[in-house]
Amino acid sequence: MSDIHSNNPLGTRDRGPSISAIPFREKSDGRPLQLLSDRERGQLAQIATLVRFRRGAPLFHEGAPADAIYNIAVGVAKTFRTLPDSTKRVAAFLFPDDLLGLAEEGRYVNSAEAVRPITAYRLPLAALENLLRSDPTLEFHVLCKVCHALRESQRHAFLLGRRRALPKIAMFVQMLNRSEQARGIGAAAIYLPMTRTDIADYIGMSLPAVCRSFAVIERRGLVRFRGKRHLQIIDQAGLDSLAGQNPPRGA
Amino acid sequence: MSDIHSNNPLGTRDRGPSISAIPFREKSDGRPLQLLSDRERGQLAQIATLVRFRRGAPLFHEGAPADAIYNIAVGVAKTFRTLPDSTKRVAAFLFPDDLLGLAEEGRYVNSAEAVRPITAYRLPLAALENLLRSDPTLEFHVLCKVCHALRESQRHAFLLGRRRALPKIAMFVQMLNRSEQARGIGAAAIYLPMTRTDIADYIGMSLPAVCRSFAVIERRGLVRFRGKRHLQIIDQAGLDSLAGQNPPRGA
């Protein structure tokens, strides 16, 4: 299910855990900044192990004892909760430089699964807590990251509060776009690493509604699909206005 | 709009800012714990000013320069964002022992307003940051509180992801119930400090739908209203099952 490496499978990228976020106070032109110094990354690397997960593999389960948090180096994860009727609600998609493993009273709040193959740093909770308590600056950086995650979650809630399908899809596309641009990925096309079902479970719509909404915004000329998992924004302003409005449109 | 006091308007309660949360690792039987020691509260009090807000008064505005965060001592606040068409989405309700004032690049992410008259500690950001960077334990406590807020936001998103009105209302009632029980308020009746419109903007439904849903759960004997703002849970198990299910019910 997961292999443990102590070597250097990431090549030059392997300088230890990496965390980025948009700052709380400081200006950053809307882009996430690397929060950790090389020294901090080294410190974290000393308590971390590098772990891998195949696509679809679980990182941890809701309710299980939380013994570590994870920092994604490569790949994409989702966190989710399962309802009694076995439907799922996706809480977040996690990308490189993100942290996951939120717990309450020592137990994971969500389940997590690899949406794309993952390489991650596993940070045991006890060691991490010791490190944080001894290094206020590092701790401050983690605090910034958690604030970032809180803003993301609120943005997600904002999206979910929309009652119409098109604004939801439009907002979702914009969030992905921002996220990829922030990570410096070519702006040519947005890559959707998750399935349509994942998207449906994230934005609170049925699977058919997701398909139809994508079809509609493509037909309206706002975006263009290149295959099922790549889409290009054609009319940014059109998407903006769709994302920013509640009432039905005239045209 | 707000009065500033340097005296002791809270009487014996005025021992300085107060923050509680359910711990990340430690067991607490589901209840939030006071995170701050008396010494920490004293330290925070030294940089804090006590401010009051009348019902309906704004604490700060989305997009405005964020110079302070607030810690509620008495009262209830809401944070929200306004859409272009002037409808609102409520991000959270804040109660005593909560923090508010989330920012990004130095600007508030949400607006905030007093739902009930508020007495709060105003903590200037610069001074707070200095304090945190010099006191890892205090900083750790703030980190725990932000993790708590993140869990709450995810729970909110989970609620918003439900597609049916009744599960939403049921979950909302349960969240309020838990929140009030946690703060040690008599379990006899739940008090709803916010308007129906606030509730609608929080759970992502129209105002009429909120009224109707309340009417339905009362008619079904799950709860009983004592006036518009007090409700008593009659059938906890019934609410649970309503809150925990997606598909339509047979009976």
Added chain:
DNA sequence: CGCCAGGTTGAATGATTTCAAATACCGTGG
């Protein structure tokens, strides 16, 4: 080459939204 998970499309149903009107409530001033 066939299978299967993932994805798309169609049609009918039904819940929620919307629009509208009526009612209850609260604080205030007389």
Added chain:
DNA sequence: CCACGGTATTTGAAATCATTCAACCTGGCG
């Protein structure tokens, strides 16, 4: 103490949109 005015809330009826159910398609992989 009561009348008044405005806000908050409730209820009704029609229209709309997303869900549901179901069939079909598609692409990747063994």
